[in-house]
Amino acid sequence: MIERKNSFVQGMKDCVPTLFGYLSIGFSFGIVGAVSGLSMLEIGLISLLIYAGSAQFILCALLLTNTPPAAIIFTIFVVNLRHLLMSLTVAPHLTRYSLLRNVGFGTLLTDETFGVAVTEVIKNKKLYSRWMDGLNVTAYFSWFFACIAGAYLGRWIPNAEQWGLDFALVAMFVALLVLQLSNVENTKLIHYLKLIVIMLITMYILLQFVSVHMAVLIATVIVATIGVLTEK
Numbered sequence: 001m002i003e004r005k006n007s008f009v010q011g012m013k014d015c016v017p018t019l020f021g022y023l024s025i026g027f028s029f030g031i032v033g034a035v036s037g038l039s040m041l042e043i044g045l046i047s048l049l050i051y052a053g054s055a056q057f058i059l060c061a062l063l064l065t066n067t068p069p070a071a072i073i074f075t076i077f078v079v080n081l082r083h084l085l086m087s088l089t090v091a092p093h094l095t096r097y098s099l100l101r102n103v104g105f106g107t108l109l110t111d112e113t114f115g116v117a118v119t120e121v122i123k124n125k126k127l128y129s130r131w132m133d134g135l136n137v138t139a140y141f142s143w144f145f146a147c148i149a150g151a152y153l154g155r156w157i158p159n160a161e162q163w164g165l166d167f168a169l170v171a172m173f174v175a176l177l178v179l180q181l182s183n184v185e186n187t188k189l190i191h192y193l194k195l196i197v198i199m200l201i202t203m204y205i206l207l208q209f210v211s212v213h214m215a216v217l218i219a220t221v222i223v224a225t226i227g228v229l230t231e232k
Contacts, residue, residue, distance in 0.1 A: 011134020014120065015142075018112040022139060023146045029056050030150020036060040040151050047147040051140065052110065055079050056147075081217050085224065086114040093127040101129060108136035191230065199223045 026047070033043040038060070050056055055076045062072045087106040094102055109117075113135050117127060202222055206215035 006128035006130050008130045008134035011131040011136075012138045013134075014116055014131070015113070015135045015138040018116060018139060019142050021112065022142050025053050026143045026146025027150035027153075029053065029060075030147045030152070032057060032060050033147070034151045036064055038063075038151075040148065043151045044144065044148055047144045050076065051108070051143065052076075052080050052083075053143075078214065078217070082111075082220060083109060085220055086111070090114065090117050090121070090127065093121055094129075094132070097129055105129075105132050105136065108140050110139060113139050191227075195223055195227050198226060 029047070030043055033046070033056075038046070046056055046059065050059070058075060058079060059072060062075065067075075083106075086109055090105070090109065091102065094105055097105075116135055117132070120127060120131070199219055202219040203215055206219055210218070
């Protein structure tokens with residue numbers, strides 16, 4: 001059983017549910033990047049080095065408005081701060097591995113692979129190195145090839161929204177949430193549902209005062225803290 005959980009191939013298999021969203025969103029970014037005037041090489045490097053869907057779309061929007069480089073870097077930094085919170089969540093389950101290995105896990109951690117990893121923790125109470133590698137590497141290269149394919153074929157699909165590609169990311173997160181909630185006991189399920197309601201209310205209030213990216217970051221910290229303090 002432990003061998004299966006610590007299998008690179010099993011990590012690849014567990015990544016499959018997220019790939020449909022990855023492929024469609026990555027494809028959409030490739031189209032947007034090409035329309036924004038980015039070359040195939042630039043789109044490929046952005047996908048490999050930034051590797052964050054929302055940040056990559058924001059980058060294209062900022063480039064089109066001739067935003068100064070310093071402002072672009074700061075904006076992407078703020079948007080991606082949530083990755084620090086995600087890494088802190090999974091880190092306690094990987095402490096038996098070296099610092100270098102943990103840097104590798106954290107570098108390739110995304111919203112989607114985080115969702116899969118948390119589901120694995122809920123089910124099996126542990127994370128394993130080769131399983132994490134299989135999950136992260138599969139997602140990483142799937143995203144890269146999807147972005148490149150979108151950039152190459154974008155000339156034939158000028159409007160991604162008419163194909164519903166802009167909703168794929170939302171659908172993928174809903175699926176990951178359902179998978180997580182289906183693996184918890186009833187008492188914890190009620191607790192998590194309350195936290196979801198608190199998150200929605202907190203987001204609504206914060207959006208009246210700050211940008212959506214800051215609202216997500218602040219609301220995540222607030223609700224995560226409430227979740228830890230009220231966990232039974």
